[in-house]
Amino acid sequence: xxxxxxxxxxxxxxxxxxxxxxxxxxxxxxxxxxxxxxxxxxxxxxxxxxxxxxxxxxxxxxxxxxxxxxxxxxxxxxxxxxxxxxxxxxxxxxxxxxxxxxxxxxxxxxxxxxxxxxxxxxxxxxxxxxxxxxxxxxxxxxxxxxxxxxxxxxxxxxxxxxxxxxxxxxxxxxxxxxxxxxxxxxxxxxxxxxxxxxxxxxxxxxxxxxxxxxxxxxxxxxxxxxxxxxxxxxxxxxxxxxxxxxxxxxxxxxxxxxxxxxxxxxxxxxxxxxxxxxxxxxxxxxxxxxxxxxxxxxxxxxxxxxxxxxxxxxxxxxxxxxxxxxxxxxxxxxxxxxxxxxxxxxxxxxxxxxxxxxxxxxxxxxxxxxxxxxxxxxxxxxxx
Amino acid sequence: xxxxxxxxxxxxxxxxxxxxxxxxxxxxxxxxxxxxxxxxxxxxxxxxxxxxxxxxxxxxxxxxxxxxxxxxxxxxxxxxxxxxxxxxxxxxxxxxxxxxxxxxxxxxxxxxxxxxxxxxxxxxxxxxxxxxxxxxxxxxxxxxxxxxxxxxxxxxxxxxxxxxxxxxxxxxxxxxxxxxxxxxxxxxxxxxxxxxxxxxxxxxxxxxxxxxxxxxxxxxxxxxxxxxxxxxxxxxxxxxxxxxxxxxxxxxxxxxxxxxxxxxxxxxxxxxxxxxxxxxxxxxxxxxxxxxxxxxxxxxxxxxxxxxxxxxxxxxxxxxxxxxxxxxxxxxxxxxxxxxxxxxxxxxxxxxxxxxxxxxxxxxxxxxxxxxxxxxxxxxxxxx
Numbered sequence: 001x002x003x004x005x006x007x008x009x010x011x012x013x014x015x016x017x018x019x020x021x022x023x024x025x026x027x028x029x030x031x032x033x034x035x036x037x038x039x040x041x042x043x044x045x046x047x048x049x050x051x052x053x054x055x056x057x058x059x060x061x062x063x064x065x066x067x068x069x070x071x072x073x074x075x076x077x078x079x080x081x082x083x084x085x086x087x088x089x090x091x092x093x094x095x096x097x098x099x100x101x102x103x104x105x106x107x108x109x110x111x112x113x114x115x116x117x118x119x120x121x122x123x124x125x126x127x128x129x130x131x132x133x134x135x136x137x138x139x140x141x142x143x144x145x146x147x148x149x150x151x152x153x154x155x156x157x158x159x160x161x162x163x164x165x166x167x168x169x170x171x172x173x174x175x176x177x178x179x180x181x182x183x184x185x186x187x188x189x190x191x192x193x194x195x196x197x198x199x200x201x202x203x204x205x206x207x208x209x210x211x212x213x214x215x216x217x218x219x220x221x222x223x224x225x226x227x228x229x230x231x232x233x234x235x236x237x238x239x240x241x242x243x244x245x246x247x248x249x250x251x252x253x254x255x256x257x258x259x260x261x262x263x264x265x266x267x268x269x270x271x272x273x274x275x276x277x278x279x280x281x282x283x284x285x286x287x288x289x290x291x292x293x294x295x296x297x298x299x300x301x302x303x304x305x306x307x308x309x310x311x312x313x314x315x316x317x318x319x320x321x322x323x324x325x326x327x328x329x330x331x332x333x334x335x336x337x338x339x340x341x342x343x344x345x346x347x348x349x350x351x352x353x354x355x356x357x358x359x360x361x362x363x364x365x366x367x368x369x370x371x372x373x374x375x376x377x378x379x380x381x382x383x384x
Numbered sequence: 385x386x387x388x389x390x391x392x393x394x395x396x397x398x399x400x401x402x403x404x405x406x407x408x409x410x411x412x413x414x415x416x417x418x419x420x421x422x423x424x425x426x427x428x429x430x431x432x433x434x435x436x437x438x439x440x441x442x443x444x445x446x447x448x449x450x451x452x453x454x455x456x457x458x459x460x461x462x463x464x465x466x467x468x469x470x471x472x473x474x475x476x477x478x479x480x481x482x483x484x485x486x487x488x489x490x491x492x493x494x495x496x497x498x499x500x501x502x503x504x505x506x507x508x509x510x511x512x513x514x515x516x517x518x519x520x521x522x523x524x525x526x527x528x529x530x531x532x533x534x535x536x537x538x539x540x541x542x543x544x545x546x547x548x549x550x551x552x553x554x555x556x557x558x559x560x561x562x563x564x565x566x567x568x569x570x571x572x573x574x575x576x577x578x579x580x581x582x583x584x585x586x587x588x589x590x591x592x593x594x595x596x597x598x599x600x601x602x603x604x605x606x607x608x609x610x611x612x613x614x615x616x617x618x619x620x621x622x623x624x625x626x627x628x629x630x631x632x633x634x635x636x637x638x639x640x641x642x643x644x645x646x647x648x649x650x651x652x653x654x655x656x657x658x659x660x661x662x663x664x665x666x667x668x669x670x671x672x673x674x675x676x677x678x679x680x681x682x683x684x685x686x687x688x689x690x691x692x693x694x695x696x697x698x699x700x701x702x703x704x705x706x707x708x709x710x711x712x713x714x715x716x717x718x719x720x721x722x723x724x725x726x727x728x729x730x731x732x733x734x735x736x737x738x739x740x741x742x743x744x745x746x747x748x749x750x751x752x753x754x755x756x757x758x759x760x761x762x763x764x765x766x767x768x
Binding site: 006008010011026028030031061064076094196217218220221238 | 412479
């Protein structure tokens, strides 16, 4: 028997009670009952996003939210600055290109955090940029970017700051309003503890002014349409309502634990996973690890598929490798959402045994012990 | 106790075993296991669409599939003919407008079927039209349009025929390839017996030539991207994989019953529901009823909300009213997908009792009997 442990940076594991919500009979999405669900969900999402804005619900994957945050904000032929530091950051540029928007990229080595000073320089060189597109947690490299500091920089200009928070929101500290994030995107299948299928966009007043200034070529992803329906706790088109019902259950869990406590839990899991990986002599890929996943370099002479295959086949632990230009070079362990300390320890134990099985000179228990020390030292005290 | 009976023309009821699939733990959408699901689903969708084309899966509601069928097919500034005969047909024109496409409408009175001769005229007057946008089953009016005959007309020209089959595919006869439908769209929450959240688009060679002729302003809904991934049984972005897993279960049911048998079941339920409604002295709204729903006019002096409210509150039968310009004027009873003869009889019995309760001079049992006669006369013989 292998018990499945989905330790990927999205989709992530879904709590059993949330899964059961999905099995409930479908109700009509325009019924009062459905509206009441959205009323509750709308409040919960604001708390997760740390915003006073309405958080609009889209039926799509996270990329749909990104598209909405591009086509509605920058007119065709307009200019955008893209903080290009990974596979998903590059998607901002690809979306801009598809819609005839000029994307100026601030290129940063994958695994390195974006330098806010370079964002300031780019804004000075391109005062006509309508928006700066950045990333909270770059899933492809496991890097957390200094969004707060970049927000300060962008706020001094006319440009709006748009952040892909897909694998970050709910996993690591992010305060949309305080941090001056004008548009924040998230997806359901990460720290929000749902299956994929919903995306979220929250838009602040500075960004609404840009959006209201032109008629964008958008229909399904029209944020103006979404805004007017969100005011009535509704959506312009039929939403994936069973997922919204499950979202309510997930948000109740988040409310019970508290957003700040959840950030702390993730910070601790991240620190423990990093400590475990380093205790095995492995090298972290990111210079500034995001808190929902840990990426490490594949040891010399090994293939990522060997390590990941062994972890999956023998222990049921699913991880992912690299994407784009770092395909084959890293392994990424996700620890976001419905993941606890013992899940991290399990993943590290599986990693140790997999590496040992593959003939690497590792001392089983070292990673686990290192993680335990983090949990013991900084977690809740185990003795009174 | 009121047992919920969702008799709306989408979302429709979902079989219990399909619902349970949704409660299964999430797997990674790029795993071999996930790919095998798509391999099976791809085959089943072709059968439902009656096509040799790949049927592409989008994570969106049906409107997303419609948007994909517009932005990828007609270049900005290009011309399209829209067969405008209801609320959802009008959506084709609205999407065209949003993307700078000139929509020439062939306006037909709501409830009337589109006349193929008028489509021929429009194509003659507008030989530069790239596409004709039509509807198989207009959900807002309960009308089935003569798609086969329109397909013959469009096939004689350079234009491609794009059909919104969202509430029709799987409920009424529709043979994409034989009927010369170049692009066919469907949604998950209708006759495919799933909750909302997935949409489907199948594109034939004549339409691919239009699509390949220009670079469309699309990213999330790029059909070129979807095509290349569909070849590998994959999707360009994270799909709503739990819904795809449930789709497999729904398609297995469809395969077991057989697509042609399913069409017959729907035709019979439609005939029975019409007979029942007429037996109560009510007037059908549509001159050519679609087979997944029955729309009737609200009797003089009554409100649709009274009838629908009574059916819902007392008997748990959910129906919908009119949309757009016929809001308040009709009641629509859905009977598509996971709906059988006794569901139709239940809805009619509830309708009879609701009308009687509301003081209308109806003879309870008349509608039920009329429906039974249809089922007895044309269904499977009840005695050997």
